[in-house]
Amino acid sequence: MIRRRVDIVGGGLAGLLAAIELARQNVEVAVWEAAGEFGGRARTRNVDGFLFNRGPHALYCQGALKRELDRLGIRYSGGRSLTGPRKAMAGGKLHDLPTAFGSIMKTSLLGIREKFDYALVVKSVMDGAVGVGSFADWLDAGRLTPMVRATVEAVARLSSYVNAPDTVSANALLDQIRLASGGTMYLDGGWITLVNGLVETARDMGVTLRERAAVKEVGYADERLEIAFGDGERRFTDAVILAVGPREAAMLVPEILALQDEAREACAARANTLDLGLSRMPQGASDFALGIDTPYYLSVHSGSAKLAPQGGALVHIARYLKIDEEPSANAVEELEAVADLVMPGWRELEVTRQKLRGMVVSNALPRFDRPRADVKVPGAAGLFVAGDWVGSEGMIADAAAASAIKAAQEAARWLFR
Ligand SMILES: Cc1cc2nc3c(=O)[nH]c(=O)nc-3n(C[C@H](O)[C@H](O)[C@H](O)COP(=O)(O)OP(=O)(O)OC[C@H]3O[C@@H](n4cnc5c(N)ncnc54)[C@H](O)[C@@H]3O)c2cc1C
Incomplete structure (x- = not known):
């Protein structure tokens, strides 16, 4: 039987995860990465023994990235973050960060009444609170004092990296706060250990992996998908997964309007x-x-x-x-x-x-007024997208992982239709 072929543009976490998922289904896979090394934003720099991720990176213990790494047998180690006493910064001073009953009652951040109000908000979130509209709408409905509201907003930022209560979906953010409350891990050796584990697994499974291979264009020729590289080389393929940001995806396939929309709308x-x-x-x-x-x-x-x-x-x-x-x-x-x-x-x-x-x-936070892009690109047969701006599951690297696996599964379904 002729093996079907998928080309993946972008060798960050999403591209590498999608490659392994497809290779497990006996598909011929190649990953093309523009940079000199794989990993994208999950790379780590070693400076005199200090291992710098690209800013603070924590692996969510109940998130899609950990789930998929564990399913694929990618090894990593590290410790649970945030187990000791934590501080809150307000008015230029340090206070105890209210996290559990003891610290809520002890903190100088909130007045007596506010402590009970805050405890009630935390309980309602943990009990599965849902909201209609934006996170700001959900907060408005709670009629919280400014300090209780600011504290809830701070916990939301910590859980999601999102500083946009008016734009982000209340339900997505409430889910993310619950997910983060399940704990996070800091990784020994930095996130590059995940990248190295994925690259090694992909290589063992026969995936073609090329660094310094920027893809310039993806299009259709004779009704077949074709990718073109910066050096002028072109190749036909059966399906393509764009595991890059929304703007890069729109530039690679300029004639697909759905991708132009995503690039314009992504917050x-x-x-x-x-x-x-x-x-x-x-x-x-x-x-x-x-x-x-x-x-x-x-x-x-x-x-x-x-x-x-x-x-x-x-x-x-x-x-x-x-x-x-x-x-x-x-x-x-x-x-x-x-x-x-x-x-x-x-x-x-x-x-x-x-x-x-x-x-x-x-690349795109989950908005209350617009779903994120689907892995299947509308109006583009055989073309799929993956990354932290795609799909309905999770945020940041969890969204990248969840959409990568879904894009790979949809691409396989397309090949064997
Ligand atoms: C400061 C900071 C803190 C973060 N903290 C967390 C955290 O605590 N927890 C968490 O879950 N996530 C966190 N993240 C997010 C996480 O790093 C990303 O969601 C994840 O790495 C995205 O992976 P990706 O593969 O979707 O995209 P990327 O890592 O951006 O990979 C895309 C790849 O495509 C390549 N590429 C682009 N164009 C082309 C082309 N034309 N041809 C070939 N290759 C191309 C790029 O070089 C890149 O390697 C953080 C990110 C930052 C920046």
């Missing part, structure tokens, strides 16, 4: 990050803090995973940007000020740093 979640390698943690520093009246996050990822040399500490600090918010000129100073509040004395202990401005965390 990305973005962040500025300052990632610090310290020779040690300063004495008395907190290892986690969440901004309540400001959209900041700080967490010592080396506290629960092997990401720093012996005795050293790797700290991620981030600002969750609003949709279309440009990183300010003093983006780095803002993040340094967060470090000053949470871990005074850090400046003398800095060994190295990584600064990322306006990084796309997720």
